């Protein structure tokens with residue numbers, strides 16, 4: 452009886468396997484067909500008249516996009532994205548740290564980051580105070596100087612970051628616009644977005660704005676616990692830092708109080724004053740909705756130019772790029 456049952460079970464399993472095999476082949480065949488059909492449709496779309504016409508019409512738009520992508524890379528390569536450094540561990544490169552404990556101690560779970568200039572190793576109290584009063588502690592422990600030079604350096608950092616941020620945002624809206632103009636079928640964007648940007652000729656810029664982070668860290672002696680406070684240097688933090696430094700300088704003497712502060716807010720004011728129009732070539736945001744505008748020191752800071760309203764002007768990115776290239780050459 453058992454033998455018969457066993458045979459029956461094997462027969463059922465065989466029957467299932469055979470049936471399943473057919474289903475598997477059917478699924479595979481459908482899967483391949485779907486992909487082949489999709490591939491053919493993709494080829495036909497890219498070779499088609501609609502796509503080719505758009506490609507010709509938008510070639511100058513694409514070229515400009517790629518030029519701005521190159522410009523963003525220039526800003527990124529030429530910019531400095533950091534401020535002061537922490538004093539802790541400034542000589543740590545001279546020493547070698549090893550965990551030599553035996554018996555499987557896993558005490559290296561929390562190890563202080565002495566080698567990182569953006570990390571300040573400190574007491575638990577300082578970590579907690581820094582979270583309550585980040586600017587004060589940033590200035591103190593990362594040695595950001597409340598002097599005219601220190602202030603200028605922070606303003607320059609804010610300017611580079613906002614220029615890069617604006618360029619990156621500008622690229623994104625241009626990309627969205629170009630895609631919108633082509634208005635490709637959904638399956639193209641879903642399955643062939645890489646091929647799409649390649650065929651259109653848009654060079655996607657991998658650049659993002661680096662926002663340095665400054666960390667206050669406490670690591671207990673045994674390495675069992677650690678706590679940290681992180682201050683991220685974004686536009687908001689930088690603007691507040693500029694105001695804080697200026698306030699300190701003004702309290703000491705009144706010179707820094709005389710000039711405007713190069714905050715993101717102030718740059719926007721200058722652009723508004725100039726009616727979002729380039730003061731060299733007169734192109735405006737009305738003419739070109741995607742125009743990338745920047746605020747320029749007429750006499751550069753490096754040549755003693757001040758951040759006063761009279762010394763600031765709105766330029767389009769092309770004119771600003773040409774001007775700064777001439778300055779470097781001069």
Ligand SMILES: [Zn+2]
Pocket residue numbers: 729730731732733734766767768769770771
């Ligand atoms: Zn211009």
